[in-house]
Amino acid sequence: MAGGEFELIARHFSAFGRGPGVVLGVGDDAAVLSVPEGCELVTSVDTLVEGVHFPEDAFPEDIGYRCVAVAASDLAAMGASPLATTLALTLPEADDFWLHAFSEGIGQACSAFHLPLVGGDTTRGPRTISVQVFGVIERGRAVRRSGARPGDAVFVSGTPGDAAAGLAVLQSRWQPEPDHGEYLLGRYYRPTPRLVLGVQLPGIASAAIDVSDGLLQDLGHIAAASGCAIEILAEQLPLSAALQSHPDRQQQLAWALSGGDDYELCITLPQDRRPPGGFTRIGSVREGQGVVCEAAAGLEQAGYRHF
Amino acid sequence: MAGGEFELIARHFSAFGRGPGVVLGVGDDAAVLSVPEGCELVTSVDTLVEGVHFPEDAFPEDIGYRCVAVAASDLAAMGASPLATTLALTLPEADDFWLHAFSEGIGQACSAFHLPLVGGDTTRGPRTISVQVFGVIERGRAVRRSGARPGDAVFVSGTPGDAAAGLAVLQSRWQPEPDHGEYLLGRYYRPTPRLVLGVQLPGIASAAIDVSDGLLQDLGHIAAASGCAIEILAEQLPLSAALQSHPDRQQQLAWALSGGDDYELCITLPQDRRPPGGFTRIGSVREGQGVVCEAAAGLEQAGYRHF
The missing domain is CATH 3.30.1330.10 (PurM-like, N-terminal domain)
Incomplete structure (x- = not known):
């Protein structure tokens, strides 16, 4: 220097x-x-x-x-x-x-x-x-993407989609109520890395990833690394009140499933284990490959591609 | 990703x-x-x-x-x-x-x-x-910039100034003999980090730094961190044959003392210790502050400033 x-x-x-x-x-x-x-x-x-x-x-x-x-x-x-x-x-x-x-x-x-x-x-x-x-x-306790097994349950922390909605507010594509707008902008600009949840995962979670490029896309990395399929039930997605204030349910789901920048954690757990508080169950691991989410048909599922 | x-x-x-x-x-x-x-x-x-x-x-x-x-x-x-x-x-x-x-x-x-x-x-x-x-x-053996003491000897590895001369060749400011030109360009584009010398330093060297911004400037960091002065004898600088093929001795010294990008190591050693092979003595640590080099009077001593 x-x-x-x-x-x-x-x-x-x-x-x-x-x-x-x-x-x-x-x-x-x-x-x-x-x-x-x-x-x-x-x-x-x-x-x-x-x-x-x-x-x-x-x-x-x-x-x-x-x-x-x-x-x-x-x-x-x-x-x-x-x-x-x-x-x-x-x-x-x-x-x-x-x-x-x-x-x-x-x-x-x-x-x-x-x-x-x-x-x-x-x-x-x-x-x-x-x-x-x-x-x-x-030593040996890092939670990888590759440990998900058929029968595991899938969980997400927090309320996915908020950051993508915040970006829409930022770019004037949506003007929600002021309180909601402020909350969503905060979720975009000041994401909370889930360190406190993360340190509770070793020995419990079979796989984990953070949601930076979109829930479906990032779960796709777990599915690929683990050699199995993941099914997501959109109706179980925990959506924030701010996100739900958007009039179009399809837009809410698009943000939650394909929006990036959330920095929430997605994890898989064997059925006999319970997640730390702060996680919501959103699906299951199956035999097969890829990520399935019926509600997502027609959504742009690619998430954020850097190139 | x-x-x-x-x-x-x-x-x-x-x-x-x-x-x-x-x-x-x-x-x-x-x-x-x-x-x-x-x-x-x-x-x-x-x-x-x-x-x-x-x-x-x-x-x-x-x-x-x-x-x-x-x-x-x-x-x-x-x-x-x-x-x-x-x-x-x-x-x-x-x-x-x-x-x-x-x-x-x-x-x-x-x-x-x-x-x-x-x-x-x-x-x-x-x-x-x-x-x-x-x-x-x-544990505890990292060689810092702050350990030089008055009476220590100062050494440099390799032949400083080559990379700066290589840059001059690259920018068509100097056209040496082809063999020399190729050597100097290689020293600029393909520097050799002195890892093999480095691992021999703990317990021997009192301070060390790599020369990225120019010999005098980088030695200035050792002087400042150690609270002492460093005196460099320009006539002792090990110059490559390629560098010495430049007709102007002052230019040779300017590259060796103030040119950046060499990635050689500068070290200080208590007088009773011997450096690993590959180092040349170029000066001494004294009471005081700053870096003194008589031959450098009139040279632009600032080295490379990133801002």
């Missing part, structure tokens, strides 16, 4: 770097983290690009919060406990106002999700943010 | 994912890595932006190789052994030709530096590459 860059990082981000697993944080060639004995390291990276993953006029504070939340969601989907995070930040110029607000959001999320910021890189270029998260889990 | 994106990653990169520390690689919500008992995790991220960190007409194979090499260099500077890497790739479009060549370079580097590729994210946007590397080191 060079002079100006280093000062910039130190000024804005070094306050968020302390945590029990942090041996050495920002300011050296690399960070050093402590992984407890008997544990494995879990890591994932997510990139957000301006104009693609967030609107150009989004508040920098929300962008900062969201990019950490989105990455943290992958830790939850593995059942991991949060350890630390790093940030690779590409910016067109060193805009102190933008950086200040952005770092506020980063700090709020790092604090909320117990993810001290231990390192990063800042470069000049089109605004792009990559957040890498680190978690720990007892 | 969504459909097309997932297939794209699987097709191009999944072959590089195996290694002794890899519990779970590409294809789930997160990767799972095994950190040996008694060891700590070392991690660093580097971003390369097209048009900023590599020319727009660079061979994609070289870009792929270089971005892994650059990141791996930070592991070497900590004394860590390589464990794994992840790749956050932002591309304007899914260009199969580009991706094929790029992934060739990634694969060559992952193989050469023992860094299995265990995860990543691909997104659409201006071409930007973030590589996160993971290494391991015995």
